[in-house]
Structures are given as structure tokens and as C-alpha cells.
Amino acid sequence: xxxxxxxxxxxxxxxxxxxxxxxxxxxxxxxxxxxxxxxxxxxxxxxxxxxxxxxxxxxxxxxxxxxxxxxxxxxxxxxxxxxxxxxxxxxxxxxxxxxxxxxxxxxxxxxxxxxxxxxxxxxxxxxxxxxxxxxxxxxxxxxxxxxxxxxxxxxxxxxxxxxxxxxxxxxxxxxxxxxxxxxxxxxxxxxxxxxxxxxxxxxxxxxxxxxxxxxxxxxxxxxxxxxxxxxxxxxxxxxxxxxxxxxxxxxxxxxxxxxxxxxxxxxxxxxxxxxxxxxxxxxxxxxxxxxxxxxxxxxxxxxxxxxxxxxxxxxxxxxxxxxxxxxxxxxxxxxxxxxxxxxxxxxxxxxxxxxxxxxxxxxx
Numbered sequence: 001x002x003x004x005x006x007x008x009x010x011x012x013x014x015x016x017x018x019x020x021x022x023x024x025x026x027x028x029x030x031x032x033x034x035x036x037x038x039x040x041x042x043x044x045x046x047x048x049x050x051x052x053x054x055x056x057x058x059x060x061x062x063x064x065x066x067x068x069x070x071x072x073x074x075x076x077x078x079x080x081x082x083x084x085x086x087x088x089x090x091x092x093x094x095x096x097x098x099x100x101x102x103x104x105x106x107x108x109x110x111x112x113x114x115x116x117x118x119x120x121x122x123x124x125x126x127x128x129x130x131x132x133x134x135x136x137x138x139x140x141x142x143x144x145x146x147x148x149x150x151x152x153x154x155x156x157x158x159x160x161x162x163x164x165x166x167x168x169x170x171x172x173x174x175x176x177x178x179x180x181x182x183x184x185x186x187x188x189x190x191x192x193x194x195x196x197x198x199x200x201x202x203x204x205x206x207x208x209x210x211x212x213x214x215x216x217x218x219x220x221x222x223x224x225x226x227x228x229x230x231x232x233x234x235x236x237x238x239x240x241x242x243x244x245x246x247x248x249x250x251x252x253x254x255x256x257x258x259x260x261x262x263x264x265x266x267x268x269x270x271x272x273x274x275x276x277x278x279x280x281x282x283x284x285x286x287x288x289x290x291x292x293x294x295x296x297x298x299x300x301x302x303x304x305x306x307x308x309x310x311x312x313x314x315x316x317x318x319x320x321x322x323x324x325x326x327x328x329x330x331x332x333x334x335x336x337x338x339x340x341x342x343x344x345x346x347x348x349x350x351x352x353x354x355x356x357x358x359x360x361x362x363x364x
Contacts, residue, residue, distance in 0.1 A: 004134050004359060007038050023091050033073045033095060036356040037066060039134070040126050049116070059105040063097035064113040065122065070096060072350040077334040079110050118341040123348035124240075127355060131238045131263050134359055140232045140266040142312065143289075144319035145256060145275065147249045148327070149210055150242070150347065152224035154338040157206040191254040192283050196262075199255040203243045205340040210245025224335070225343055227326075228252040230260045231319045236358035237351055238263050242344040249274040254283050261287055268292055270316040322354070330354045 011034060019034070020026055026034075042062050049061035067082060070092060076082040086093045087101040098104055117123065174180050191199050211221045226247060230239040239259040241252055253275050260266065269284045269291045276296035284291035292313050295303040305313055326332040330350035337346055 004039075008035075008360060011035060011038060019095075023094060026091075029074055030091060030095065032353075032357060033070055033092075035360050036069055036073060036353045037095075039130055039356040039359065040065075040069070040352060041129060042066070042126070044129070045122055045125055048120070059109055059113070060097065061113055061116070064105070064110065065117065066096040067110070068114065068117070068349050069353055072331045072353045075329065075331075078336055079107060079114075083107060083110070114337070114342065114345065118339075118345035121341075121345070121348075123345055123352050127240075127348055127352050128263065130352065130355055130359075135232065135236075135238060135264050138264075140238075140264045142233055142268045142270050142315045142318070143238075143260055143264075143266045144231045144270045144316040145229075145253060146231070146272065146316075146319035146323060147226050147228045147252070148323040148332070149212070149220075149222045149245065150225040150227050150332065150335060150343065151222045152207055152335050152338065152343055154207050154223075156208045156223055159208065187251050188254070188277060188279050191251075192279055192286070196255060196258040199258065200241070203241070203252065203255065204247055205242065206244050207338075207340070208244045208246050225340065227332075227347060228256055229319060229322060230256050231322045232264065232266065233315065233318065234358055234362050235318050235321050235325075236355045237322055240344075240348065240351060242340055242347070250277050250280060253277075253280045257283060257287060257289075268312060268315075270313055270319075272316070325354055326350055 011031075015034065015038075016026060016031060042065055046060075046062045046065060049058070051057045067086065070076075071079070071082045074082075074085065074092070076085060083104060086096065086098065086104050093099075093101070093104070170180070187202060190202075194202075205225075207224055209221055209223055210226055211219060214220050222245060224245050226243050226245050226249075228241045228243065228249065229237045231237050239256055241256055241259070243252060249272075253271065257269065266289060269289045271280070271291070271293045273294040273296040276293050281291050281293065292305070292309050294305075294313070297303070304310070323332075326347070330353055331346060332350060335343055335346055337343055
């Protein structure tokens with residue numbers, strides 16, 4: 001795939017003038033949509049959906065993938081709003097692939113295609129390829145790690161009843177000579193010694209209730225999920241993991257670090273006080289990184305950063321900007337699907353658009 005600068009110059013000097021001559025004036029959103037599509041390399045990932053010659057030819061899945069990306073670029077909150085725009089706006093319709101309004105498939109076809117993309121993790125594959133191609137060969141300075149609440153229109157799943165131990169554990173200190181069974185290790189203690197696949201499989205992904213303290217010190221709760229992101233310099237995300245809303249941020253730090261290490265080479269890991277745990281510090285150093293994590297006093301004395309660390313920690317604002325952009329501009333607040341796979345698919349189409357836009361913004 002050609003480099004980012006080559007694609008940028010091709011769009012500015014050849015594609016945009018040609019589209020303007022054939023279709024009319026392109027708006028800023030039209031140009032942004034073309035830029036995102038140019039970086040997705042969808043043909044590489046949609047060959048599996050090509051018609052095999054049996055039965056009625058299906059609607060091309062590449063065009064449907066274009067439409068789902070357009071849903072986030074043009075900020076359509078629902079699929080029905082997207083379909084109305086495709087039927088009433090010839091320029092957008094032709095950019096996606098359809099010539100006439102009669103060719104737009106039904107909403108049921110959009111729903112089936114979205115379910116296929118969610119099962120195959122299509123937007124996750126597109127995003128991974130985009131990051132590895134355009135950010136992987138470069139050295140990344142800072143990785144900012146954070147999580148954000150994702151509200152979903154579904155009912156929280158019932159939590160399983162914890163097993164009752166055969167021998168109840170006694171409270172207090174053991175008596176002299178008394179031997180008690182060891183306490184089972186916690187998830188954070190097991191993660192450093194396990195591969196990424198095992199760590200991901202161990203994370204809960206069902207819809208439930210999450211709770212956190214906001215910047216003003218008040219408790220907030222929501223029903224849905226939690227999206228954990230690694231963001232690098234330039235305000236674009238390189239890794240994402242979706243979990244249940246009740247999962248603590250620290251339990252996803254090591255899997256995120258493993259996932260990010262497969263995609264980019266970085267120097268510093270920036271995290272807030274929720275990630276202040278010895279296992280996370282040690283794993284970051286194990287990867288050859290320098291952890292800069294805000295100290296959690298846990299009722300004790302607050303330890304401050306050294307001046308140089310405090311200056312670097314300011315770069316962590318990139319994660320806050322990306323979380324805000326995802327929610328306000330790329331569909332993070334418009335979740336209308338149910339189930340972790342579909343919710344993640346919806347969010348990842350937004351992250352694909354956000355990442356491509358951030359990559360091109362670095363050239364302007």
C-alpha cells in the first residue's frame with residue numbers, strides 16, 4: 001500500500017478535482033469521507049463476501065461498509081437516517097457505490113451485513129491494518145491509556161452467583177500452627193504470565209452497570225460497556241478493547257499493552273491513578289517502556305511527579321481528546337445495537353474514521 005503522503009497528494013491533486021468535475025462541488029465532509037475510504041483498503045478485507053455464483057447476487061459488502069463508515073463521518077445517528085440520506089443525496093450515494101436510489105438495499109440487508117461485519121470483526125481488522133501500515137514503522141513517543149463509559153440500550157445481564165466454598169474461610173489472623181488454603185490469585189496477578197488471547201478471553205464483556213467518580217467528585221453510573229483505548233501522539237487510537245461497564249480500568253492495562261506492542265514501538269506509558277499497581281509498572285518496564293503513572297495514595301500521602309515526568313504526563317490529554325471526539329463526533333453516544341460484538345463493531349467504524357482523519361491531519 002502506498003505511503004500516507006503519496007495517498008494525500010493523490011487525493012488533493014487527482015481524485016478531488018476529478019470528482020468535482022464529475023459530481024459537483026465536494027463539501028468538507030465529502031472530502032473527509034474520501035480520505036477515510038482511501039486509507040481503509042477495504043478490498044483486502046471484503047473479498048470473503050464476494051458472490052460465489054449460487055443464488056441471487058447479494059448487495060456488494062464493500063458498498064455497505066462504505067455506508068457504515070459514512071454513517072460516522074456524516075454523523076447519522078441511525079441506519080434509517082443513513083438510508084434516507086443515501087436516497088436523497090446523489091453525491092453521497094455515488095461515493096458509496098450506488099448510482100440510483102432504487103439500488104439502495106433494505107434496512108434488513110443493512111442489518112444482516114452489520115451482523116456479518118460484527119461476527120468477522122471487520123472494522124477491527126481494518127483499524128489494525130491502518131495502524132500497522134501508517135504508524136507501525138515509526139517510533140511512538142507516548143501511549144496514553146484510558147477508558148470511557150459506553151451507554152447501551154439493553155438490560156444488564158444477571159451476574160453469576162459466586163460458588164460457595166466447601167470450607168468457609170475464617171476471618172482474622174490464623175492461630176499458631178494453623179494452615180489455611182492459599183487465596184486464589186487475582187486477574188491482575190495472572191495477566192503478566194499469560195498470552196494476549198488468554199487475557200482477552202478472561203475479561204467480562206456482558207452488559208452491566210458501571211460506576212465511577214467524575215472530576216467533581218460525584219458518583220456516576222451507567223448501563224452498558226466500557227471502551228479501553230491506547231492513544232498515541234497525534235491524537236489517534238492504536239488499540240481498543242471493549243469490556244463490561246463494571247470492569248476496573250487496571251484489569252485491562254496489561255492486555256492493552258500487549259495489543260499495542262504488536263502494532264507500534266513506543267517509549268512511555270502514561271496512565272492515571274486507576275492504573276497504579278505494581279504489576280502494571282513491572283509489565284511496562286518488561287516491554288522496555290518507561291511507565292509514568294499518577295500515584296494513588298489509597299489513604300496515604302500523595303507522591304508527586306518529578307518535574308520532567310510531570311511535563312511528559314501532560315501528553316496524556318490526548319486520550320481525553322480522543323474519548324471526547326469519539327463520543328461527540330464519531331458515534332460513541334449513538335449506540336443503537338445490542339450485544340458486545342455489535343457494540344464494538346459500531347464503535348470501531350467510528351474509530352476507523354477518527355484514526356484516518358487524525359493521520360491526514362498530521363500532513364496538513
